[in-house]
Amino acid sequence: MVVTAIVLIIALTGWIFSLATSAGPPTTRQPVPADVPPAAAQGPPLIDVHGPGRTADGLIEWSSLIAERTAVDPQAVRAYANAALIARDAWPGCHLQWNTLAGIGWVETRHGTYTGHVFDGTRLDPDGFAKPPIIGPPLDGSGSFAEIRDTDGGALDGDTTFDRAVGPMQFIPGTWAQLGRDANGDGEANPQQIDDAALAAANLLCSHGRDLATPEGWRDAVFSYNNSNDYVVKVRDAAANYALNQPAHR
Secondary structure: OHHHHHHHHHHOOHHHHOOOOOOOOOOOOOOOOOOOOOOOOOOOOOOOOOOOOOHHHHHHHHHHHHHHHHOOOHHHHHHHHHHHHHHHHHOOOOOOOHHHHHHHHHHHHOOOOOOOOOOOOOEEOOOOEEEOOOEOOOOEOOOOOOEOEOOOOOOOOOOOOEOOOEOOOOEOHHHHHHHOOOOOOOOOOOOOEHHHHHHHHHHHHHHHHOOOOOHHHHHHHHHHHOOOHHHHHHHHHHHHHHHOOOOOOO
16 A cells, blocks of 8 residues: 555654653553553543544643653643544544554654754644654665655655655655644644644554454554554553553653
């Protein structure tokens, strides 16, 4: 599939997670099971995901303690849970849990807080946008990178020669054009906005009728994001940590 082939380029984010560290309060860690799929984290309350505006804001109270215990930006917790609730409505057979999205967000950009440059970090602003925008290296065929020529005239990544992965969930422009969704109610699907990015990731994971409640479905979904066994293990471990209400490994 063209989408799968394109999305595999999201795999090329070792530039992000190889140097990053995950901040969080000291905690007594529980051992992390190796189960696939990982256990579900504490589920969010049901909210009206079809309502106006930023529906994730309906999860503020629920997310506060989880964010504190897991050391995940509370906006990111809400974005992942909001996307999982939308997936529950849109793709009921998918059984996507928010902590799987969180596992991917941790591996990709530490939930929108890491750009790949040690001294040039980023953050989520009050509206959930990565500031400064997260833009990966050019996919120019050098080193371990595939070559993907520009598909969007540089509109999303500022590069008119090659595509680059963008935003907290690291989509390339060609993939975003197919999967991008507006989840914060501003009328625009923007890969730099955490709600939109999380919903696009849910759209990818739940595609092709996958059931993430099964080992095969969960692995296939995460492989569609990045065709790497090491990546799958990292996502699984992060998701399993969040199910235990503790930070992912540093």
